[in-house]
Every structure is written in C-alpha cells, then in structure tokens.
Amino acid sequence: MGVQNILVIGAGQMGSGIAQVCAAAGYSVTLQDLKQEQLDRGLGIITKNLSRTVDKGRMTEEEKQAVLDRIQPTLDIEAARGADLVIEAAIEQMNIKKQIFAQLDELAPAHAILATNTSSLPITEIAAVTKRPEQVIGMHFMNPVPVMKLVEIIRGLATTDEVYQTIEDITKNIGKTPVEVNDFPGFISNRILLPMINEAIYALYEGVATKEAIDDVMKLGMNHPMGPLTLADFIGLDTCLYIMEVLHEGLGDSKYRPCPLLRKYVSAGWLGKKSGRGFYVYE
Numbered sequence: 186m187g188v189q190n191i192l193v194i195g196a197g198q199m200g201s202g203i204a205q206v207c208a209a210a211g212y213s214v215t216l217q218d219l220k221q222e223q224l225d226r227g228l229g230i231i232t233k234n235l236s237r238t239v240d241k242g243r244m245t246e247e248e249k250q251a252v253l254d255r256i257q258p259t260l261d262i263e264a265a266r267g268a269d270l271v272i273e274a275a276i277e278q279m280n281i282k283k284q285i286f287a288q289l290d291e292l293a294p295a296h297a298i299l300a301t302n303t304s305s306l307p308i309t310e311i312a313a314v315t316k317r318p319e320q321v322i323g324m325h326f327m328n329p330v331p332v333m334k335l336v337e338i339i340r341g342l343a344t345t346d347e348v349y350q351t352i353e354d355i356t357k358n359i360g361k362t363p364v365e366v367n368d369f370p371g372f373i374s375n376r377i378l379l380p381m382i383n384e385a386i387y388a389l390y391e392g393v394a395t396k397e398a399i400d401d402v403m404k405l406g407m408n409h410p411m412g413p414l415t416l417a418d419f420i421g422l423d424t425c426l427y428i429m430e431v432l433h434e435g436l437g438d439s440k441y442r443p444c445p446l447l448r449k450y451v452s453a454g455w456l457g458k459k460s461g462r463g464f465y466v467y468e
C-alpha cells in the first residue's frame with residue numbers, strides 16, 4: 186500500500202520543517218503536538234517559510250495555500266489511526282520516544298511505518314517497544330529541514346528491505362538525498378558534528394577565546410557556514426546535551442563527556458535560539 190497520509194509527531198523546529206516539505210511534495214500531513222501554543226508556533230514558521238518562497242517568485246499564493254491546506258494540526262495522537270507513515274520528532278529522550286512508539290503501535294493501522302527523526306538514539310531499542318519492529322526505521326532530517334539536502338536513513342535490527350525502500354523513495358520524492366547509515370549512537374552526522382561542537386564549548390569554558398572568536402575561527406578558517414557555538418544555539422542546547430549523553434553512554438568513551446558549561450546552560454533554560462538565549466541572545 187502506498188503512503189499518502191503522514192503524521193508528524195512534535196511541532197518544534199524539526200517537526201514543522203518535516204511537515205512543510207512533506208506537504209509541499211503533495212502528501213496529506215497531520216501535525217501533532219501536546220500544546221496548542223507549539224502547534225501555532227510551528228504553523229507560523231511554515232507559513233513564514235512559504236511566504237518567503239512566494240516573495241522570491243518560486244511559488245504562487247495559490248500553491249502556498251494548497252500546501253497549507255494539506256497540513257492538519259491536532260493535539261490528539263489518535264490521528265495515528267489514519268496514518269500510512271508516522272515521523273516522530275518529539276524531544277530527544279528515550280523514555281518519551283518509547284512512550285510515543287508504544288502508543289503509535291496500538292493506534293496506527295497494521296501497514297503503517299513508524300519512523301523516528303531521532304538525532305542519536307538507537308532505532309533498535311525504540312523499535313523493541315512495538316509489535317512491529319520490522320516497520321520501524323530512523324529518518325534523520327537536518328536543520329533547517331526546507332534547506333538541507335540530507336536524510337540519514339537508519340535501519341533497526343529487524344527493519345525489512347521493503348520498509349527501507351519505501352522510506353528511501355519518500356525521501357527522494359520530497360527532494361532530499363538519502364544516505365544509509367548503521368544503527369550506532371549518533372549515527373554518522375552527530376558522531377562527528379557534536380564532539381566538534383562540544384570541544385568548542387570546552388574551549389569557551391577553559392577561556393581559550395571568546396565565543397565570537399571561536400565562531401570566527403571556524404567560519405573564516407574552515408568555511409563553515411555557522412560557527413560551532415552559533416550552530417549549537419541553532420540546533421538547541423538541550424538537544425546537543427542529550428546527543429552528547431547518548432554518545433557518552435552508548436560508546437562508553439570519556440572523550441564524549443558533555444562540557445559542564447553546556448549542562449549549566451541547559452539547567453538555566455538557556456536552550457539557544459528557540460528559547461531566546463543560549464551562547465548568544467536572540468530577539
């Protein structure tokens with residue numbers, strides 16, 4: 186059975202981007218979150234992104250409206266009953282993801298594929314709470330979703346070839362490039378990116394340079410589009426911390442220990458751009 190209806194769980198920065206690109210490709214999308222405020226915020230970001238595309242002459246006002254009309258917001262996870270594919274993009278915590286997947290397994294039709302946008306958590310462990318581990322898979326988008334080409338696709342131990350192929354086809358349909366990666370903590374993207382960011386935070390913590398200088402070195406010296414501290418703020422410092430914890434625990438090597446300064450900022454509620462303050466202050 187083909188995929189037509191996609192349910193996206195979590196209307197944060199990633200969930201809203203995923204809903205946008207799926208709806209733009211013609212899928213019928215339901216976007217679910219726990220709070221109306223988050224749904225409104227997510228839909229606001231999607232509308233702003235699409236309006237920018239209209240302003241650039243790459244989309245008509247009618248096409249924009251058609252994309253918006255294909256996105257149905259809801260607070261009710263019962264929406265899983267109508268889904269062919271669920272893409273989960275709630276927060277990066279194993280206990281939350283397990284709860285969500287157990288519920289989805291109860292609600293979603295037997296043919297539905299359950300995908301997670303986790304940045305680092307083992308797919309096999311998430312799949313194990315369901316009675317359909319062969320239909321559970323990692324579909325790891327990059328931030329900002331409408332811009333970044335990559336989707337890492339990660340099979341759990343039991344994921345079938347058929348399910349992998351369906352997800353690879355959908356990834357291409359929404360204009361992204363799939364790269365297959367094995368199920369190890371942090372996959373490839375965050376096993377390489379996050380230790381670099383964590384090291385930049387250590388450099389700040391140890392007083393090696395100012396935050397601006399650290400970012401300038403990596404931007405001007407390595408041609409990175411954003412410095413590592415700006416990028417950490419952009420990803421979300423909570424997400425950065427969770428990923429480092431997964432790497433530290435999952436790979437068992439002290440080189441992945443999260444910097445105490447990162448912990449302190451997250452405890453203070455300084456989560457980066459999304460909360461208005463991280464290493465930098467945002468309007």
Ligand SMILES: CC(=O)CC(=O)SCCNC(=O)CCNC(=O)[C@H](O)C(C)(C)COP(=O)(O)OP(=O)(O)OC[C@H]1O[C@@H](n2cnc3c(N)ncnc32)[C@H](O)[C@@H]1OP(=O)(O)O
Nearest residue numbers: 234237304326327328329331332333374375410411416420
């Ligand atoms: C943590 C994980 O699990 C994995 C991850 O995602 S890690 C994070 C991966 N992402 C990155 O590393 C992003 C690094 N940063 C960048 O690539 C760039 O700074 C950027 C693309 C975000 C912005 O690019 P820029 O050249 O500085 O800015 P700007 O010229 O304003 O934008 C470039 C384009 O992106 C679009 N864009 C920028 N930010 C956007 C956003 N948040 N949402 C949608 N579109 C956006 C702009 O509209 C513009 O589009 P056009 O070229 O079509 O006009």
Ligand SMILES: NC(=O)C1=CN([C@@H]2O[C@H](COP(=O)(O)OP(=O)(O)OC[C@H]3O[C@@H](n4cnc5c(N)ncnc54)[C@H](OP(=O)(O)O)[C@@H]3O)[C@@H](O)[C@H]2O)C=CC1
Nearest residue numbers: 195196197198199218219223274275276277303304328420
């Ligand atoms: N940020 C990034 O660069 C990337 C993140 N990811 C992954 O994507 C996922 C989401 O990250 P991101 O969008 O940045 O995080 P955000 O904090 O922006 O969004 C998470 C959203 O999920 C909601 N949520 C939390 N629990 C539940 C639940 N049980 N059911 C439904 N919604 C829930 C949150 O609501 P509330 O705020 O009310 O708790 C919030 O709206 C994480 O797994 C992350 O690791 C993957 C690639 C890149």
